[in-house]
Amino acid sequence: MWSVIKGRWTSLGLESYMKVKNYVRFEFNSLPENVAFARSCVGAFASQLDCTLEDIEEIKLVVSEAVSNSIIHGYNNDPSQKIEVIVSIFDNGSLEIIIKDFGKGIENIEQALEPTYSSDPSHMGLGFTFMRSFMDEMEVISEPGKGTSVRLLRHFPSRGHQAMA
Secondary structure (H helix, E strand, O other), X not given: OEEEEOOXXXXXOHHHHOOXXXXXXXXXXXXXXXXXXXXXXXXXXXXXXXXXXXXXXXXXXXHXXXXXXXXXXXXXXXXXXXXXXXXXXXXXXXXXXXEEXXXXXXXXXXXXXXXXXXXXXXXXXXXXXXXXXXXXXXXXXXXXXXXXXEEEEEEOOOOOOOOOO
């Protein structure tokens, strides 16, 4: 379960064992061309961590999937809607990404999380599967008519040096 702490969504108790070291929040219209914008922004922000280029590419992939889901499934490709992205780096080297839309929501989250399920038959339905496979934690909160939030967390254990951007 999530709660709002210090003006942002976070897991209950998360702040008790991890301190936010850096944080960014931005929003944009639900235009397909903004998928690349979101993935680039989050990838650049994540490069502060002690991670590889492969790690950054995986992070960018999950952001692409989550933002695309918001555009296609949450908003039915309505470009006038907003998507919010919140990214936090914690002092233990963890990266938290939250992608929020305020669209139609998901009626059956369990079904939506099944591999190859899609509410749109022209899509493969692998977005959540990719997100889950590249991240250490994934949580989906949704309410029909109110939108969907996807929380993704990945831990990057320190290799004894700090990445410099």
